[in-house]
Amino acid sequence: MIDWSALVGATPLDERRVEFDTPNQARQALDASVRTPLAHLGVLEISGTDAERFLQGQASAQLSLASSGFAPLTCFCTPKGRMLANAQVVRVEDQRFWLILEHSLMASLKAHLGKFAAFYKADMQERDDLALLGLIGNDAPALLEAKLDIEPPAVWHHVCRGSWHVLRHPGPRSRLMLIVPKQDVNTVWDALTPQTFPVGNAVWCLHDIQAGMAWMRDVHRDTYLPQMINWEALGGISFKKGCYTGQEVVARAHFRGQVKKRLIRAQLEGAELPAPGTAVEDPEGKAHGEVFCAELDAYGQVEILAVVTTREAPGPLSVDGQRFKPLKLPYVVERLDPESLAHPTPKA
Incomplete structure (x- = not known):
């Protein structure tokens, strides 16, 4: 090291x-x-x-x-x-x-x-x-x-x-x-x-x-x-x-x-960083996925990536009691062939 x-x-x-x-x-x-x-x-x-x-x-x-x-x-x-x-x-x-x-x-x-x-x-x-x-x-x-x-x-x-x-x-x-x-x-x-x-x-x-x-x-x-x-x-x-x-x-x-599970991005209403693997829960305490990673953003709030079920949850989600707010990913969740990145099609 x-x-x-x-x-x-x-x-x-x-x-x-x-x-x-x-x-x-x-x-x-x-x-x-x-x-x-x-x-x-x-x-x-x-x-x-x-x-x-x-x-x-x-x-x-x-x-x-x-x-x-x-x-x-x-x-x-x-x-x-x-x-x-x-x-x-x-x-x-x-x-x-x-x-x-x-x-x-x-x-x-x-x-x-x-x-x-x-x-x-x-x-x-x-x-x-x-x-x-x-x-x-x-x-x-x-x-x-x-x-x-x-x-x-x-x-x-x-x-x-x-x-x-x-x-x-x-x-x-x-x-x-x-x-x-x-x-x-x-x-x-x-x-x-x-x-x-x-x-x-x-x-x-x-x-x-x-x-x-x-x-x-x-x-x-x-x-x-x-x-x-x-x-x-x-x-x-x-x-x-x-x-x-x-x-x-x-x-x-x-x-x-x-x-059956996908990575999503989210913000938590709080400043307590959850550990990887912490459950993403519905109001009944049922787990719908888990935290993959978490960091504090420029405004002191937690941003996370989480792997959650693709089925719609029955109510708002939370992590360690902190409300879970989904955020938009900066890419479309669909197949992207690496060949197109290595040899991009010229723009018209």
Whole structure:
């Protein structure tokens, strides 16, 4: 794990959270540009002569699409179609890939994939020598170009300048993820300091919620079909590729419309953060789903992603006694083929 306290003066709160004393940090990300250590994320590298063929048999992504700058979303499933991890795939070299995912899932995903890697010329390693930083704000793309001399990529795409890599994620403000060698963190951090405020990585996680992006943690393993977190609506499943572990179940759920739970976004009338797995209940106390993740927004209220039944609840819902107000997702919940993201149709 990276010591963010020593590198940039962040205060660690737990294994996946760091903080700064910047006031009203979520609000700063709306009014200005901010920088943050992405302490909750890590990089699992897959390399070797058979790296692409190996990943093709395990990931929901079509690996051939991870080229020309496109960095697709993917997930890894059990034979029963339940997700073990979700990630973003970056092709760094011809037969070298990075999986960007929650740090708490790296060891378990590596162990799972290791059961299949023995049949391929492929190696796996956790890249603890790499650091991930977030840059958020309407001016973020301009700052990246002016301060780091890197032209910003399109959403879900990837660019590099030497050993520095940049990806762009969706959200209510422009979001750029930088992956740099640990020894270069101070160079990047100092270059962005005059025009940005330091904030904790909870702000990045809040923008994931507002973008409808459900990134799995260890508590979510072997629980959900990919469609239950809208992964096919974000281009995270290729229905045009061949077999991968869990593919039959995932495809059947899609083509037969058998998904009984879906990810939704909501706000709670209160400031108490519920833990993942906390029940979403009706007035009679019956559970209709559970909280996936939660963060405080710029106004001190809780925003959540929750996986709930597709059946209409008999009355208003709540979480830990806090009234549940559904919010609109920023995308349509329908199949989005990653091929259309990698090779978009030109506008007329």
